[in-house]
Amino acid sequence: MTLAAAALLISAAHAAEPEPTPLVDQQHCMFCHTDNAAFLAPSFQQIAERYRNVPNAAAMLEHKLRMGGRAHWGDMAMPSPAERGGPLSAQDAHTLVQWVLSH
Structure with missing residues (x-):
């Protein structure tokens, strides 16, 4: 494998996931983020940057999306799904977290 081909593979592995726009809109993510x-x-x-390489961080973030939770940054807690746009399935939470972690 050439150096250029290896660089393309590495770049593709770190490429951002496409935005799951319907979920982002439904959960009103852009109201706060x-x-x-x-x-x-x-x-x-x-x-x-904070969570990408932290073991079990994706599961913690998915849980926080599905349930809401205390503030990890500043004073504002993650609102519950009822306050954001309705229930969020485990798969939809996973999709959102994978997209966020791909940034």
């Missing part, structure tokens, strides 16, 4: 700058909550990039 942005892609790359803190707003009312940390940016998706900040979340990815």
Whole structure:
């Protein structure tokens, strides 16, 4: 394998997942988060940088999306799904977390 081919494979492995726009809209993610700058909550990039390589972080984040939870950043807690747009399935939470961690 050439160096260029290896670089392409590495780049593809770290490529951002496509935005799951219907889920992002349904859960009103952009009311508190942005892609790359803190707003009312940390940016998706900040979340990815903090948790991307932490064991079991994806499961913790998925649980937090499905249940809400205490603040890990600043003073604002993650609202419950009822406050954000309705129930969130385990698969939908997984999809959102994988997208965030791909930032």
